[in-house]
Amino acid sequence: MLDESAPIFSQVAEQLADQIADGGLAEGERVPSSNELAAYYRINPATAAKGINVLTDEGVLEKRRGIGMFVAAGARQRLLDERRKRFTERYIEPMVAEAGRLGIDAEALVELVRAYGHTQGGVTV
Amino acid sequence: MTPAISVAGLTRRYRGQLALDDVTFDIEGASITGLLGRNGAGKTTLLRIIAAQEFASAGRVRVLGASPVQSDAIAGRVVLIREDQTFPELRVCQVLRVASLFYPNWSAELAEALLADFDLPPNRRVRKLSRGMRSAVGMVIGLAARAEVTLFDEPYAGLDPVARQIFYDRLLADYAVHPRTVLISTHLIDEIAGLLERMVVIDRGAIVLDAAADDLRGSVTSVRGPALAVQEFAAGRHTCGRRQLASQESVVVIGALAALDLARARALRLSLEPLSLQQVVIHAAGRPETDVRDRTSA
Structure with missing residues (x-):
């Protein structure tokens, strides 16, 4: 679930953000407490709390006194916007770089993406 | 307190x-x-x-x-x-x-x-x-x-x-x-x-x-790839555990890598692998090779 590539707190924040962006955690829904996250990931509760704090600072989560942490209104859209902004850097850049090494030109690359999109029945380019 | x-x-x-x-x-x-x-x-x-x-x-x-x-x-x-x-x-x-x-x-x-x-x-x-x-x-x-x-x-x-x-x-x-x-x-x-x-x-x-x-997580990375590229990437960084096999080289880089470093590694076609905390401790307590060499030459 977690790896060594980055601090655990940021991985916890990222996985919660992913769940919110994918709709697994709906806006207004209660998110797991730091102790629940700690038990689930088998990590220190302070580390889990730090992960929650990242999302609170970003306005993705909001605290309701005495009840817990909840997904803030508009959080999902904000996370999706952010992901779109990072799409080029995260996916296009490494793909184009590798295509360049393999001698796949732009036309062929677009064709590959289009063909793959069809097999998945999802994206049509 | x-x-x-x-x-x-x-x-x-x-x-x-x-x-x-x-x-x-x-x-x-x-x-x-x-x-x-x-x-x-x-x-x-x-x-x-x-x-x-x-x-x-x-x-x-x-x-x-x-x-x-x-x-x-x-x-x-x-x-x-x-x-x-x-x-x-x-x-x-x-x-x-x-x-x-x-x-x-x-x-x-x-x-x-x-x-x-x-x-x-x-x-x-x-x-x-x-x-x-x-x-x-x-x-x-x-x-x-x-x-x-x-x-x-x-x-x-x-x-x-x-x-x-x-x-x-x-x-x-x-x-x-x-x-x-x-x-x-x-x-x-x-x-x-x-x-x-x-x-x-x-x-x-x-x-x-x-x-x-x-x-410490993500702060120590094993960098592997063509020897020349590895040397270019490692220049000026704190490194240890250099190993070489034919034209390939691997080295452990100490210190977190910024987004810019990651992009640079990608451009140089290097593969990066973060070390586990266990490996980090081995590097801390394992008496780095340079240290050993210093002592034997002294």
Whole structure:
């Protein structure tokens, strides 16, 4: 679930953000407490709390006194916007770089993406 | 706030041999800290001094604000569970009853639950238990004592991975409800890494690394690829463990890599692999090759 590539707190924040962006955690829904996250990931509760704090600072989560942490209104859209902004850097850049090494030109690359999109029945380019 | 454990300039000599050499660190309130290092590095000596089972040759030690050797105030508020802990010649349930009298925060309920978790027969004599079961009795005491300062010194002798996982899970669950200062010495770093907030590594009696565990994650990276590209990337960085095979080279880069570094590595077609905390500790306590070379040439 977690790896060594980055601090655990940021991985916890990222996985919660992913769940919110994918709709697994709906806006207004209660998110797991730091102790629940700690038990689930088998990590220190302070580390889990730090992960929650990242999302609170970003306005993705909001605290309701005495009840817990909840997904803030508009959080999902904000996370999706952010992901779109990072799409080029995260996916296009490494793909184009590798295509360049393999001698796949732009036309062929677009064709590959289009063909793959069809097999998945999802994206049509 | 008074630190739970405060150690300053702590030195311990055995007949001219330095077991601890000017060790200084504080542990504030509730936390789980790993005390790591090679055999003979001084971990047990340090834990025994904190638990008032051994004297310092020099330096200052305060546990819950008091000197451990002079104060009755901390008796029962500190528990140390050692590897191959010895117990009185009693049945398991009697050993637990004795412990319950000594630790004011003792939870009989937790002790009973843990007995069941570890499949310990309450009426068996401790002497007749297997090594692993004796270790489990130590874990039951260490956790059920709920001592403000809880010290475990490689508490796993003979325990299988399943029992160790039970220990980690129960420690985490009880710590969440009853936070306390936990200090664990262990060699099984990858198993426990997620539980640790902080890692203190000692080598030859001295602290060589003291850092928040999360700060260390992603801070040491193995870089592999064409030798020329690796050298270009590694230039000006703190590195160690260089290895070469034909035109390929790998090197360990110390220090977190920024997004720019990652892009650069991609452009150079290098493969990056973050090292586990266990590897980080090996690099901290493992006497880097340059160090060894310096000494042999001297």
